[in-house]
Amino acid sequence: MPEPPDPRRFPRVGDPVVPVPRRRTPDEPPGLRDAVEAHVLGEHARGLAARKKLVLLLVMAATAALAMVAAAVLSVATGLWTAKPTIEAQQDANREIDAEKAPFTASIEYDENTQGAWIFVLGRTFTEKEQDALNAIAFEDSSGLLYGERLLRFLQPLGGRFLARSSYMDKGWPTWRMGAGYDATVFRMNLYSERAGQLSITGMEAVDLDCEPSRAETIVDFAPQGAAPYEGVLFDLSAGGSGPYITDPEPLENQGLPYFDVRRIDLGAGASPGGLRVEALVDGESCRWGILAHFVDASNKRGEVALLDEGEPFFAEAAPTDPVQHWIADVGRAVEGKPPLAPCHEDPGASGMCP
Structure with a gap:
């Protein structure tokens, strides 16, 4: 008997029409x-x-x-x-x-602080009229200005030049001499580098030293009433430019030592400018000089930079050893009602401070 047809193989009425693709x-x-x-x-x-x-x-x-x-x-x-x-x-x-770029540059600011001991020198003698005006400057007045500052204002227009006394140090330095009459020119040296890499100043030396006897004829001297040490360095130009030596009071064991034996100055890499107080000492002779700084950079490359005062040598002036006019400020004279400045060149007995 034949099998019935499979309903899945034959369409039925009502089934959807599926299109057959045409070949x-x-x-x-x-x-x-x-x-x-x-x-x-x-x-x-x-x-x-x-x-x-x-x-x-x-x-x-x-x-x-x-x-x-x-x-x-x-x-x-x-x-x-x-x-x-x-x-x-x-x-x-x-x-x-x-x-x-330049390894570093330096700017100089001279110190004319009249609060301590000082000397003014003049390349000529005072006229009688100038001497009268000088003696009229009282040790104290109502202006509130220090005596030294008022003298400075009087002397500078006449060509007077300011010299500082050497710093007081508990310890000497290798070329220090007993009894030397050191005069000092003091300035602050600001060091700055624009380099991105760090560099370090590892040494300095005085160079191109050219000294001659002082040509000044007049001294106005405010003798030390006490002294104090300062943080910084000194160059002893009276001994061929030796130095720089440490003047810092602490630590005491470092005072008088060569500065770069124990320290260095780091610059560059965004570091703040380095400031250094420099004291140039002379004795009887005025000197022109420069500083040669040695450095090493981050690549261990070494070099040298000559440091000057706006392209000119530094100048450290000395007071003359035998001035024509020598005036010494003596507080005792002011107390006695006399002009504070004693004319030692006219009367060595005018003050116990006259040489």
Whole structure:
């Protein structure tokens, strides 16, 4: 007995109509879909079943994705491989540019502090009229200005020049001499570097020393009423420019030692400017001189920089050993109602402070 027909193989009334794709005849020109498949899959995919075409397309997409990943990995690897040499080359270039800048520069500020002991020198003698005006300056007045400051204001327009007394030190320095009449020119040297890399000043020395006897004829002397040490360095120009030596009062064991034996000055790399109080000592002779500073930079390269006063040598003036006029300020005379300045050149007994 024949089997009944399978209802799944035959459509029934009411079933939806499923369109059957029409196959292209051999002589019919290819449509858009055929052109895309041929372009993407290639001519060899013609005639393949739709399932095989899909598999081929998926394989090609996976291959393309892997190629893209491989390219990205290669690009990253190449970047990492070349990054270090590029950074090093840039750093080398920056260092070369930085090395072209001046290692450091110096600006000078002279100290004319009249609160301590001081000397004014003049290249000529006072006229009688100037002597009268000088004697009229009282030791104290209502202006509130120190006696030395009022003398300074009087003397500078006449050509008077300010000299300081040497600092008091508990310990001497290697070239210190007992009984020497040291005069001092004091200035603050501000050191600054624009370099990005750090450098250190490791030494200084006095150079181009040119000294001659003082040409001043007049001294106005405010003898020490006491002395104090200062933080800084001194150059002893009376001993061939030896130094610099430490003048700091603490620690005491360092006082009088060569400064750069125990210290250095760091500059550059954004460091704050370094300030150094410099005291140039002379004795009877005035000296022109310069400073040669030795440094080492971050690359361990060593060099030298000549330090001057706006392009000119420093000048340390000495008081004359045998002045034509010698005036000494004596507080005792002021107490007695006399002019504070004793004319020692006229009367050595005018004050117990006259030489």
